[in-house]
Amino acid sequence: MLFKDFDPLKEEMLQILDQKGNIVNDKLVPKIKKATLMKMYKTMVLGRIADDKAVQFQRQGRMLTYAPNHGQEAAQLGSIAAMDDNDWLVLAFRELNAMLYKGVTLEQSYLYWYGNEMGAKYDEDVKVLPINVPIGSQINHAAGIAYASKLNKTGEVALAFIGDGGTSHGEFHEGMSFAAAYDLPMIVVIQNNHYAISTPRKKVIKSKTLAQKAIAYGIPGIQVDGNDPLAMYLAVEKARERAANGDGPTLIEAVTYRMGPHTTSDNPKLYREDKEVQEWAKKDPLIRFKKYLIDKKYWSNKKDEELQETSKKEVLDAFKKVEKSGLVDLEDIFKYTYEKLTPNLEKQMNAYKKYLDEVGE
Amino acid sequence: MAVKTILQAINEALDQSMEKDDSVVVYGEDVGHEGGVFRTTAGLQKKYGEGRVFDTPIAEAAIVGSAVGMSVNGLKPVVEMQFSGFSLPGYNQVVAHVARFRNRSRGKYHLPMVVRMPYGGGVRALEHHSESLETLYAHIPGLKLVIPSTPYDAKGLMMAAINDADPVIFMEPKRIYRAFKQDIPEEPYEVEIGKARIAKEGNDVTIIAWGALVREVEKAMKQVDDIDAEIIDLRTISPMDTETIIKSIKKTGRVLIVHEAYKSFGPAAEIISRINEEAFFYLEAAPKRLTGFDVTIPLPKGEHHFIIDPKQIAYELKKLMAEKA
Numbered sequence: 001m002l003f004k005d006f007d008p009l010k011e012e013m014l015q016i017l018d019q020k021g022n023i024v025n026d027k028l029v030p031k032i033k034k035a036t037l038m039k040m041y042k043t044m045v046l047g048r049i050a051d052d053k054a055v056q057f058q059r060q061g062r063m064l065t066y067a068p069n070h071g072q073e074a075a076q077l078g079s080i081a082a083m084d085d086n087d088w089l090v091l092a093f094r095e096l097n098a099m100l101y102k103g104v105t106l107e108q109s110y111l112y113w114y115g116n117e118m119g120a121k122y123d124e125d126v127k128v129l130p131i132n133v134p135i136g137s138q139i140n141h142a143a144g145i146a147y148a149s150k151l152n153k154t155g156e157v158a159l160a161f162i163g164d165g166g167t168s169h170g171e172f173h174e175g176m177s178f179a180a181a182y183d184l185p186m187i188v189v190i191q192n193n194h195y196a197i198s199t200p201r202k203k204v205i206k207s208k209t210l211a212q213k214a215i216a217y218g219i220p221g222i223q224v225d226g227n228d229p230l231a232m233y234l235a236v237e238k239a240r241e242r243a244a245n246g247d248g249p250t251l252i253e254a255v256t257y258r259m260g261p262h263t264t265s266d267n268p269k270l271y272r273e274d275k276e277v278q279e280w281a282k283k284d285p286l287i288r289f290k291k292y293l294i295d296k297k298y299w300s301n302k303k304d305e306e307l308q309e310t311s312k313k314e315v316l317d318a319f320k321k322v323e324k325s326g327l328v329d330l331e332d333i334f335k336y337t338y339e340k341l342t343p344n345l346e347k348q349m350n351a352y353k354k355y356l357d358e359v360g361e
Numbered sequence: 362m363a364v365k366t367i368l369q370a371i372n373e374a375l376d377q378s379m380e381k382d383d384s385v386v387v388y389g390e391d392v393g394h395e396g397g398v399f400r401t402t403a404g405l406q407k408k409y410g411e412g413r414v415f416d417t418p419i420a421e422a423a424i425v426g427s428a429v430g431m432s433v434n435g436l437k438p439v440v441e442m443q444f445s446g447f448s449l450p451g452y453n454q455v456v457a458h459v460a461r462f463r464n465r466s467r468g469k470y471h472l473p474m475v476v477r478m479p480y481g482g483g484v485r486a487l488e489h490h491s492e493s494l495e496t497l498y499a500h501i502p503g504l505k506l507v508i509p510s511t512p513y514d515a516k517g518l519m520m521a522a523i524n525d526a527d528p529v530i531f532m533e534p535k536r537i538y539r540a541f542k543q544d545i546p547e548e549p550y551e552v553e554i555g556k557a558r559i560a561k562e563g564n565d566v567t568i569i570a571w572g573a574l575v576r577e578v579e580k581a582m583k584q585v586d587d588i589d590a591e592i593i594d595l596r597t598i599s600p601m602d603t604e605t606i607i608k609s610i611k612k613t614g615r616v617l618i619v620h621e622a623y624k625s626f627g628p629a630a631e632i633i634s635r636i637n638e639e640a641f642f643y644l645e646a647a648p649k650r651l652t653g654f655d656v657t658i659p660l661p662k663g664e665h666h667f668i669i670d671p672k673q674i675a676y677e678l679k680k681l682m683a684e685k686a
């Protein structure tokens with residue numbers, strides 16, 4: 001049993017593909033279909049370009065605040081790829097890659113960060129909750145989804161993400177306790193990117209690993225190399241088996257690094273050394289994943305160049321559409337408050353329309 | 362005197378309070394090393410050390426709740442909620458304990474603590490970064506709610522809040538953190554909590570606002586030079602300076618209240634009730650309020666519908682002046 005073999009109290013971290021892209025744990029390589037591996041990789045390339053471009057657009061004044069994912073792609077894609085189509089994805093706010101994999105379009109993602117609520121309305125069959133900014137609160141939503149799944153025997157599993165800083169929050173603790181108490185089919189992946197804005201994880205969290213927090217809830221916890229897509233896949237695959245068997249939730253700590261700023265409003269130079277960033281650049285998930293696929297003869301440098309080109313075009317096209325989206329209609333800020341517009345809201349909206357008619361915008 | 366923004370004025374108030382009084386401690390998320398996401402607490406950790414100025418885990422209930430404990434054990438905590446929208450996990454502590462400790466212990470304990478929080482819209486921010494939640498705090502007995510609109514008041518009110526024997530919720534209008542500067546005294550001083558400021562005297566109509574909206578009202582006045590308005594900057598939302606309001610209404614007979622907080626059950630409703638109770642027969646027109654709509658404050662691409670601008674204030678003002686009692 002995987003979770004018994006890696007003791008979070010001893011800081012035993014699961015790794016399969018090392019930073020050079022070599023298999024270091026032959027026996028543990030998960031069986032992943034070629035199509036799945038390729039979907040993971042293609043999403044990673046698209047996600048990386050989309051992410052870097054979003055920051056660039058923001059610097060040009062064409063995008064609002066954005067929370068970059070650069071460096072954390074494998075933690076997300078290894079996780080989501082191990083889930084079933086029928087499962088749920090419960091977001092924090094730094095999961096662009098998992099979203100894209102699960103069917104949120106790039107245009108929708110961009111539209112949200114562009115400042116339009118319509119970007120949080122994903123397609124009907126996409127079982128993803130909107131981006132969740134209040135830290136920790138999403139864990140309770142995931143627990144509820146998992147409870148409903150268990151009660152109705154739908155077989156769905158809820159996969160939720162949270163940051164290292166988020167594991168200090170009461171809401172995290174409450175959601176974990178709740179889900180553990182009822183053996184709910186929930187998986188929580190902590191993206192330990194080492195910082196909560198300016199605050200280093202080690203400074204405000206005493207636990208040696210974040211995975212060890214699982215012990216207090218009476219569930220398995222495992223620390224995984226979050227930049228290794230194969231290790232992430234394996235951990236989540238096993239956690240999903242547990243969930244599907246009715247054995248309850250699992251806590252997975254993905255050890256990774258946020259290469260960019262917290263958001264585009266943040267200046268990381270205030271709290272971390274360039275040297276540290278450079279060390280982590282060597283552990284880039286994209287480099288090792290590409291090498292693995294080329295070694296397997298699934299991929300080539302030539303194909304990769306083509307993919308870079310088509311992905312870049314896809315990103316630019318998506319953003320072009322977003323830039324044309326304009327402002328939100330007045331009706332739209334009222335319309336979704338309740339099922340039906342109340343008389344009070346109608347009055348407020350009409351009074352404002354009258355003002356616009358009389359004074360002009 | 363020194364020229365300062367609101368942000369710098371708050372920083373100076375914290376600095377001088379810490380210098381004068383060793384029991385003052387300052388903490389919150391990213392407050393220490395970085396000096397806050399807005400840099401409001403910049404430089405304090407360097408000067409006063411990690412014991413008195415520190416970064417906390419992301420845990421608002423712990424931040425507010427620990428301030429209760431520190432207060433009863435001899436400290437004067439000034440804690441930060443990174444944005445007012447994230448103060449809610451700490452709200453349980455505020456309502457269940459911060460507001461009640463004096464009463465519950467029949468005066469044995471009191472909490473000389475301050476909970477700071479940047480608030481308000483108009484900064485093109487992400488979700489939960491733009492709310493105006495005055496109502497949630499003003500509604501609770503035992504709390505004081507203070508909102509400065511100028512650098513002078515920001516410093517004086519903050520120093521008064523830290524020295525106050527009771528807990529103060531200090532909302533900071535982040536839209537005007539750096540919007541303008543004012544010449545303010547370099548030495549420590551206090552501005553009395555519970556007293557409104559007459560920002561401009563006038564005879565035709567009373568306009569009541571606070572925070573970032575005071576400036577919008579002042580800008581609106583340029584579009585209606587024929588109206589001689591009295592502008593009241595409320596400064597303390599609770600306990601409210603009813604006397605200043607009533608005196609003004611008795612003089613002008615008309616009132617417009619402007620706030621970004623949601624309309625229903627909001628601060629304007631309370632102000633109008635007090636006016637009706639104490640100056641009803643002086644009114645020459647029905648009291649008016651221009652407020653945020655009763656909808657979740659929109660993300661930036663729809664925020665312009667929600668944000669109150671000078672043009673809209675001028676429009677409401679003209680309508681109010683045209684009304685006959």
Ligand SMILES: Cc1ncc(C[n+]2csc(CCOP(=O)(O)OP(=O)(O)O)c2C)c(N)n1
Nearest residue numbers: 094133134135163164165166195196197447
């Ligand atoms: C309840 C709450 N408090 C504060 C914030 C402000 N805030 C936004 S992101 C963040 C840090 C999050 O750190 P972490 O959980 O490690 O995730 P990361 O940003 O590194 O992905 C904070 C404090 C918030 N969004 N919600």
